[in-house]
Amino acid sequence: MTDALKYEWMRIRTIRSTWWLTILAIAFGTAMAFLVSWGISESFKSDQGPPARDIKVLAPMIVGHFSGDGAPFFLPFFMAMIGVFAWGHEYRHGMIRATLTALPSRTNAWVAKFLIVGLWVALVTLVTLTVSALLGMMWLRDDGIDFTTYAVAGMIVKATAYSLLFTWAATALTSILRQQAAALVLMLLWPLAIENIITLILNVAPGLDDLAPLTRFFPYNAGDRMLSARDVTGSFFGDPLTPWAGFIVFGGFAALLMAASFALFQKRDA
Amino acid sequence: MAVIEARGLGKVYGGKVAVNDLTFNVQPGSVTGFLGPNGAGKSTTMRLMLGLDHGAGATTFDGKPFTSLVKPMRHVGALLEAKPFHPTRKARNHLRMLAYANDISMNRVDEVLEELGLTAVAKKKPKTFSLGMGQRLGLAAALLGDPHTLILDEPANGLDPQGIQWMRTLLKHLAGQGRSVLVSSHLLSEMALMADQLVVIGRGRMIASGPIADFVKTSSRNSVTVRSPGATELADLLRRDGVEVTGTEPGLLSVVGMNAESVGDVAFENSIRIHELSNRVATLEEAFLEATEAAQEFEAHEISGQPGTGQSGTGQPA
Numbered sequence: 015m016t017d018a019l020k021y022e023w024m025r026i027r028t029i030r031s032t033w034w035l036t037i038l039a040i041a042f043g044t045a046m047a048f049l050v051s052w053g054i055s056e057s058f059k060s061d062q063g064p065p066a067r068d069i070k071v072l073a074p075m076i077v078g079h080f081s082g083d084g085a086p087f088f089l090p091f092f093m094a095m096i097g098v099f100a101w102g103h104e105y106r107h108g109m110i111r112a113t114l115t116a117l118p119s120r121t122n123a124w125v126a127k128f129l130i131v132g133l134w135v136a137l138v139t140l141v142t143l144t145v146s147a148l149l150g151m152m153w154l155r156d157d158g159i160d161f162t163t164y165a166v167a168g169m170i171v172k173a174t175a176y177s178l179l180f181t182w183a184a185t186a187l188t189s190i191l192r193q194q195a196a197a198l199v200l201m202l203l204w205p206l207a208i209e210n211i212i213t214l215i216l217n218v219a220p221g222l223d224d225l226a227p228l229t230r231f232f233p234y235n236a237g238d239r240m241l242s243a244r245d246v247t248g249s250f251f252g253d254p255l256t257p258w259a260g261f262i263v264f265g266g267f268a269a270l271l272m273a274a275s276f277a278l279f280q281k282r283d284a
Numbered sequence: 285m286a287v288i289e290a291r292g293l294g295k296v297y298g299g300k301v302a303v304n305d306l307t308f309n310v311q312p313g314s315v316t317g318f319l320g321p322n323g324a325g326k327s328t329t330m331r332l333m334l335g336l337d338h339g340a341g342a343t344t345f346d347g348k349p350f351t352s353l354v355k356p357m358r359h360v361g362a363l364l365e366a367k368p369f370h371p372t373r374k375a376r377n378h379l380r381m382l383a384y385a386n387d388i389s390m391n392r393v394d395e396v397l398e399e400l401g402l403t404a405v406a407k408k409k410p411k412t413f414s415l416g417m418g419q420r421l422g423l424a425a426a427l428l429g430d431p432h433t434l435i436l437d438e439p440a441n442g443l444d445p446q447g448i449q450w451m452r453t454l455l456k457h458l459a460g461q462g463r464s465v466l467v468s469s470h471l472l473s474e475m476a477l478m479a480d481q482l483v484v485i486g487r488g489r490m491i492a493s494g495p496i497a498d499f500v501k502t503s504s505r506n507s508v509t510v511r512s513p514g515a516t517e518l519a520d521l522l523r524r525d526g527v528e529v530t531g532t533e534p535g536l537l538s539v540v541g542m543n544a545e546s547v548g549d550v551a552f553e554n555s556i557r558i559h560e561l562s563n564r565v566a567t568l569e570e571a572f573l574e575a576t577e578a579a580q581e582f583e584a585h586e587i588s589g590q591p592g593t594g595q596s597g598t599g600q601p602a
Contacts, residue, residue: 017355017385017386017387018385020384020385021381021382021384021385023384024377024380024381024384024385025381028373028374028377028378028380028381029370029372029373030372103370107367107368107369107370107371108365108367108368109368109369109370111331111336111362111364111365111368112365112368112369112382112425114334114335114336115334115336115356115357115360115362115364116356116357116382116385116386117356117385118334118335118350118351118352118353118356119351281338282338283331283336283337283338284331284336284337
């Protein structure tokens with residue numbers, strides 16, 4: 015296993031895309047936190063500050079880039095591309111045979127890929143969100159917004175877990191499809207368009223609106239619920255899902271894709 | 285040093301048999317040429333041997349299957365793809381990555397880069413490499429762990445004549461050190477100079493296996509050349525014994541199915557003067573083409589149309 019981890023560690027560090035995606039993710043995430051915090055700070059100076067109901071959750075919302083409360087969480091998209099390339103390059107450039115002649119244990123090769131990609135993504139997400147919290151603190155400390163709360167720490171953990179699951183789902187999808195371009199398209203379209211279009215159709219089409227509540231179980235809809243900064247009242251799997259229910263649905267989806275990826279990787283010819 | 289033992293290798297793709305019950309050995313200290321027409325199953329066989337494809341049978345390297353080898357690159361070096369690397373990962377980094385996973389020192393990386401003539405491009409991205417340079421990097425990866433066994437699929441592809449000669453010398457040198465080398469190639473003249481043993485397959489089936497000299501000996505293209513003023517009389521006498529005789533030019537015969545000594549005896553017993561009597565040994569190419577004639581997967585057909593007319597066949601122009 016150590017050999018496989020060493021191989022993956024060297025692999026991920028010696029490819030340019032890892033670095034530019036990491037830089038893009040950190041730059042995008044911190045720039046977003048910087049600009050939003052600055053804007054909110056300015057709004058405090060005017061008569062029209064943020065609504066009172068938002069002030070309590072403002073710090074975790076800024077740290078989580080307002081995802082789970084309407085905005086898509088873009089950071090994991092950059093991170094997931096690292097996962098897509100981890101498998102995509104194996105098949106696109108015929109590297110898989112070189113990999114398996116260096117590491118003949120398919121189980122070790124598979125586990126190492128997910129672990130190293132996961133470790134990288136978790137670290138980058140943690141750094142980005144921690145810097146986001148520091149930037150928020152810098153702009154909003156004097157406005158009474160506290161970034162040293164459990165809610166902020168919880169958001170960092172939840173968003174890191176979301177980023178990890180999002181990346182692992184995309185990584186597994188690439189390994190299943192063995193087609194980098196298709197995996198990239200699906201990774202973007204599924205959460206940003208497909209689930210939303212189906213939700214819209216079910217909501218507006220007469221006779222189908224009974225099915226609309228089920229859309230909360232769509233994996234990426236459920237995943238978004240993990241990141242909600244607001245308190246959720248209602249039952250565990252109610253509408254909307256609680257953050258833990260969102261975690262179970264989204265985590266289950268990622269686990270299912272990973273299980274399929276593992277089984278197919280063992281079964282298929284390299 | 286390791287013996288490669290392949291036993292009952294088989295592979296079926298969607299109902300089509302690609303490799304059928306192949307059994308052969310590769311001995312240490314020899315270069316074993318792996319020959320077969322296009323689509324014969326050579327690459328599939330090599331992938332089966334390394335556990336990359338799933339199929340029937342088993343291959344062992346010194347008694348162990350490839351998938352159970354610890355630090356496999358130190359035992360078996362393989363080259364299976366024309367450009368088996370990421371186009372933007374620098375050549376040295378590609379080798380470092382493989383070395384790192386097999387506990388091979390970084391000094392060895394620089395050593396193989398030097399041996400393969402790649403030092404000048406070690407920090408360059410392989411996307412700019414020619415096919416030949418790519419093959420050299422693939423070979424560098426195969427040699428990285430100083431393995432006792434090499435499995436190389438068409439390693440001469442893309443190499444220039446100097447590169448081919450260099451590779452031949454290298455592989456013979458490595459075999460001379462007691463290593464087992466299995467190499468597939470379409471360059472039969474090159475294989476004739478390089479290989480000691482042959483494994484010949486066609487349509488996934490074994491056609492021949494053994495020393496290259498024995499394989500060539502079985503060819504019906506081996507003949508005896510006879511030059512004689514009594515060629516016609518001698519030909520009649522030989523044909524009576526069921527020997528195949530062809531006259532290539534007046535006074536010159538090609539005899540298949542009888543050795544030079546026997547032809548000489550027949551001529552002597554019948555007082556026929558002989559001016560030349562020599563053995564003509566078939567080339568590896570002739571022996572290979574003859575052996576695989578019935579096992580061509582993809583066969584080209586002669587073009588019968590007039591060049592430039594865009595027509596085929598023997599039809600009259602309008």
